[in-house]
Amino acid sequence: MPSTVDVNPNRTRSHAATVRHDWTTAEIRALHDLPLLELVFRAASVHREFQDAREVQVCKLISIKTGACPEDCSYCSQSSRYETEVEAQPLMEKERVLTLARDAKAAGVSRVCMGAAWRGVKDGAQFERVLEMVKDVTAMGVEVCCTLGLVNETQAKRLEDAGLYAYNHNLDTSEGHYKSVITTRTYQDRLDTLANVRKTNVTVCSGGILGLGEKISDRIELLHTLATLDTHPESVQVNILSKVEGTPLQNQEEVPFDETLRMIATARLVMPASMVRLSAGRVTLSTWQQGLCFLAGANSIFSSETGTMLTSAVPSPDYDADKAMLATLGLTMRPPFKGKEMAVCPDEGAACARMVEE
Ligand code: SAM
Numbered sequence: 001m002p003s004t005v006d007v008n009p010n011r012t013r014s015h016a017a018t019v020r021h022d023w024t025t026a027e028i029r030a031l032h033d034l035p036l037l038e039l040v041f042r043a044a045s046v047h048r049e050f051q052d053a054r055e056v057q058v059c060k061l062i063s064i065k066t067g068a069c070p071e072d073c074s075y076c077s078q079s080s081r082y083e084t085e086v087e088a089q090p091l092m093e094k095e096r097v098l099t100l101a102r103d104a105k106a107a108g109v110s111r112v113c114m115g116a117a118w119r120g121v122k123d124g125a126q127f128e129r130v131l132e133m134v135k136d137v138t139a140m141g142v143e144v145c146c147t148l149g150l151v152n153e154t155q156a157k158r159l160e161d162a163g164l165y166a167y168n169h170n171l172d173t174s175e176g177h178y179k180s181v182i183t184t185r186t187y188q189d190r191l192d193t194l195a196n197v198r199k200t201n202v203t204v205c206s207g208g209i210l211g212l213g214e215k216i217s218d219r220i221e222l223l224h225t226l227a228t229l230d231t232h233p234e235s236v237q238v239n240i241l242s243k244v245e246g247t248p249l250q251n252q253e254e255v256p257f258d259e260t261l262r263m264i265a266t267a268r269l270v271m272p273a274s275m276v277r278l279s280a281g282r283v284t285l286s287t288w289q290q291g292l293c294f295l296a297g298a299n300s301i302f303s304s305e306t307g308t309m310l311t312s313a314v315p316s317p318d319y320d321a322d323k324a325m326l327a328t329l330g331l332t333m334r335p336p337f338k339g340k341e342m343a344v345c346p347d348e349g350a351a352c353a354r355m356v357e358e
């Protein structure tokens with residue numbers, strides 16, 4: 001039996017790490033708790049085997065329907081239960097979304113994510129409009145992702161038929177901690193939606209938030225849940241809580257940077273073929289801290305022209321700041337639709353791709 005935490009950092013050519021789905025929480029914890037620089041070194045080594053470490057994907061999130069959400073997610077600026085600075089807005093007109101998407105593409109964005117402050121999708125005129133948005137933004141030649149809350153199998157299929165590339169649905173934290181953060185739906189509801197998306201060819205984006213009052217063991221549980229899915233999410237989001245005034249979590253303690261770095265590096269090690277997206281809260285990190293995150297396996301970010309990620313209450317660096325950061329770090333913007341090719345090892349071709357996708 002090989003050591004449970006040995007991802008064999010000495011091999012350089014073929015994949016030292018394989019894509020495993022049988023991780024135990026003890027194995028993940030052992031990796032997570034490695035001496036920090038050893039952890040970063042191992043994650044960086046695996047990152048280079050599975051990903052093009054010179055590239056970072058820049059994504060743009062468009063809030064197509066803002067605020068007035070009936071759910072009680074205790075971090076969220078858009079829940080109707082909390083008094084926040086966010087003003088509710090109806091579902092955007094398609095033309096406005098297309099303009100924003102076109103501008104994002106011109107700025108070098110390769111993935112456009114459309115987010116709606118809904119509990120879930122309801123069939124009807126609004127969903128039909130979203131399907132039209134998906135179709136038309138996809139036609140621009142960018143990856144399109146939606147985050148619309150819960151979806152059933154039929155709705156997932158309709159999104160696939162419209163050309164959707166990815167569906168985001170975060171588990172946010174461990175199953176045990178979930179009910180301290182959200183009471184209006186269950187963890188199983190979220191897992192069911194992920195399973196519904198998996199019945200289509202739409203790729204999955206899922207992850208969590210650091211700083212919700214969880215223990216380290218909750219973070220390990222979350223990684224365990226994601227890394228033992230039959231197919232890993234193609235994209236794994238690591239958010240740092242963006243503290244929103246008026247929400248129950250407005251006074252949470254800051255997440256120490258080394259904990260964010262550990263989470264990213266561990267996600268990279270246990271899901272080596274996935275994109276790891278450093279998302280909300282990135283604005284609090286310096287260029288050098290972000291550089292360490294990219295070294296440890298993060299390879300995707302959200303950016304915008306306005307310096308906001310989702311709503312005005314969730315800030316992010318803007319395009320200019322991110323272009324300057326990527327230039328300083330010697331990184332380039334990843335082109336769209338590279339995900340599937342990235343699973344193919346240049347040395348081993350199709351056989352390797354089969355291994356990665358199994
Ligand atoms: N309503 C849909 C849902 O909940 O799936 C989609 C939109 S929701 C805003 C998308 C994700 O953004 C959430 O699952 C959460 O992980 C993240 N998010 C929202 N507010 C955040 C905050 N203040 N800090 C960090 N992450 C946040």
Ligand code: SF4
Pocket residue numbers: 069070071072073076077078079116117118119149
């Ligand atoms: Fe609504 Fe999504 Fe915010 Fe929860 S995270 S309150 S479901 S918009």
